[in-house]
Amino acid sequence: MLTLFHYPMNAGSRFIRLLLTEYSVPFTLIEETPWVRRREFLQLNPAGSVPVLLAESDQPVAGTMTICEYIDETRGSMSRDKRLMPSDVFGRAEARRLTSWYLDKCENEVTRHMVRERVTRPLMPTEKGGGSPDAGALRAARSNITQHLKYTNYLAGTRNWLSGDKLTIADLAAGATLSILDYLGELDWSGHEAAREWYARVKSRPSFRPLLQERVRGLPPSAHYADPDF
Amino acid sequence: MLTLFHYPMNAGSRFIRLLLTEYSVPFTLIEETPWVRRREFLQLNPAGSVPVLLAESDQPVAGTMTICEYIDETRGSMSRDKRLMPSDVFGRAEARRLTSWYLDKCENEVTRHMVRERVTRPLMPTEKGGGSPDAGALRAARSNITQHLKYTNYLAGTRNWLSGDKLTIADLAAGATLSILDYLGELDWSGHEAAREWYARVKSRPSFRPLLQERVRGLPPSAHYADPDF
Numbered sequence: 001m002l003t004l005f006h007y008p009m010n011a012g013s014r015f016i017r018l019l020l021t022e023y024s025v026p027f028t029l030i031e032e033t034p035w036v037r038r039r040e041f042l043q044l045n046p047a048g049s050v051p052v053l054l055a056e057s058d059q060p061v062a063g064t065m066t067i068c069e070y071i072d073e074t075r076g077s078m079s080r081d082k083r084l085m086p087s088d089v090f091g092r093a094e095a096r097r098l099t100s101w102y103l104d105k106c107e108n109e110v111t112r113h114m115v116r117e118r119v120t121r122p123l124m125p126t127e128k129g130g131g132s133p134d135a136g137a138l139r140a141a142r143s144n145i146t147q148h149l150k151y152t153n154y155l156a157g158t159r160n161w162l163s164g165d166k167l168t169i170a171d172l173a174a175g176a177t178l179s180i181l182d183y184l185g186e187l188d189w190s191g192h193e194a195a196r197e198w199y200a201r202v203k204s205r206p207s208f209r210p211l212l213q214e215r216v217r218g219l220p221p222s223a224h225y226a227d228p229d230f
Numbered sequence: 231m232l233t234l235f236h237y238p239m240n241a242g243s244r245f246i247r248l249l250l251t252e253y254s255v256p257f258t259l260i261e262e263t264p265w266v267r268r269r270e271f272l273q274l275n276p277a278g279s280v281p282v283l284l285a286e287s288d289q290p291v292a293g294t295m296t297i298c299e300y301i302d303e304t305r306g307s308m309s310r311d312k313r314l315m316p317s318d319v320f321g322r323a324e325a326r327r328l329t330s331w332y333l334d335k336c337e338n339e340v341t342r343h344m345v346r347e348r349v350t351r352p353l354m355p356t357e358k359g360g361g362s363p364d365a366g367a368l369r370a371a372r373s374n375i376t377q378h379l380k381y382t383n384y385l386a387g388t389r390n391w392l393s394g395d396k397l398t399i400a401d402l403a404a405g406a407t408l409s410i411l412d413y414l415g416e417l418d419w420s421g422h423e424a425a426r427e428w429y430a431r432v433k434s435r436p437s438f439r440p441l442l443q444e445r446v447r448g449l450p451p452s453a454h455y456a457d458p459d460f
Contacts, residue, residue: 046381047335059320065295066326073319089303090289096296104293104334105277151276 012064014176021207098170157194185222242294244406328400343371387424415452
């Protein structure tokens with residue numbers, strides 16, 4: 001069985017869990033605490049970041065997009081109409097562009113700052129940089145959220161799924177990212193009806209269920225987090 | 231002919247130029263100034279970032295890894311032993327992991343800070359954030375350089391090319407990144423002989439020549455920048 005080293009409030013980790021579940025690949029989860037640079041984990045991924053997939057013959061595959069391409073090459077490309085990558089070259093480029101929008105651009109502008117300040121910093125020991133959230137960092141991250149919600153609303157309003165007619169990796173990447181911000185109650189869905197309707201469809205998929213049931217200790221989710229008809 | 235929107239001191243842009251040249255794909259270059267959010271360019275890539283490739287039928291392909299996969303799918307996979315992606319699935323995962331090491335990890339820890347403080351900020355108008363380099367940001371970026379040079383030295387000392395026996399996208403990504411830091415005189419090669427020997431091999435490739443001939447106005451390169459036997 002495959003093993004995924006992950007962190008529950010990391011968008012890339014959530015994305016890979018969704019991908020594996022959509023392809024019905026069984027896997028075991030091992031949680032890595034981001035600020036503990038565990039020696040055995042660094043041997044699997046010298047970058048020290050999650051997610052890392054321990055694949056066949058315990059070969060480590062490290063990094064979100066690297067794992068995503070690996071899963072497409074070994075599972076997706078044999079899945080015919082269930083493949084989560086479009087079958088044409090420009091369709092794949094569009095799905096990859098949007099996947100990177102959420103997992104790189106939104107991550108760097110919003111998600112990782114939000115998770116660091118609100119989730120990990122309060123749990124970290126002081127000597128590793130733990131403590132109260134940095135109000136300035138939180139404000140900067142919050143000021144960037146609206147453009148990502150607006151862009152999601154634009155995509156959802158002009159297409160059936162975010163990258164086109166069919167569900168692709170882009171929907172799972174966006175869902176993984178937005179589910180973290182939604183847990184933290186940082187998304188104001190009002191005025192973004194197309195995005196809300198799209199997100200309701202994504203989060204009602206069976207692959208989403210395990211994510212919606214998880215809780216961060218001491219930090220309850222927003223009231224509507226696990227409700228598919230929010 | 232394909233068109234590449236690029237910025238000369240952007241590692242992703244340099245990487246795609248190397249890739250296209252290695253595959254003998256002719257292309258036209260259009261320089262995008264990072265702080266000018268040109269309306270026509272934003273229509274090609276709403277993220278506003280370089281590189282963007284205008285591919286066949288003027289279809290925009292945006293984002294470094296998205297363009298890299300597009301080039302592999304449309305050129306590389308037909309190039310047999312000249313393909314810059316390993317032919318086995320774990321080889322590809324390793325080449326992608328290392329490509330992301332330089333274009334994401336090193337970019338976020340070193341390259342983009344260095345380029346912002348030393349190249350773009352002095353050229354930017356004050357109202358866009360231009361001015362003198364931020365000494366703190368420079369110091370932080372510099373303190374991270376050694377680990378990347380050390381890791382490159384480790385890879386070059388244990389393998390023929392960075393990701394294995396053959397030249398791959400990983401060597402071009404690392405070369406693109408290190409060539410920017412080398413231009414700026416930020417790399418201390420002493421004590422990193424394996425990395426130096428590998429970099430001399432990469433930079434003596436014909437695909438590298440146009441990069442080595444370019445100059446940033448008002449900012450001459452380090453003395454050995456264009457010298458293959460530095």
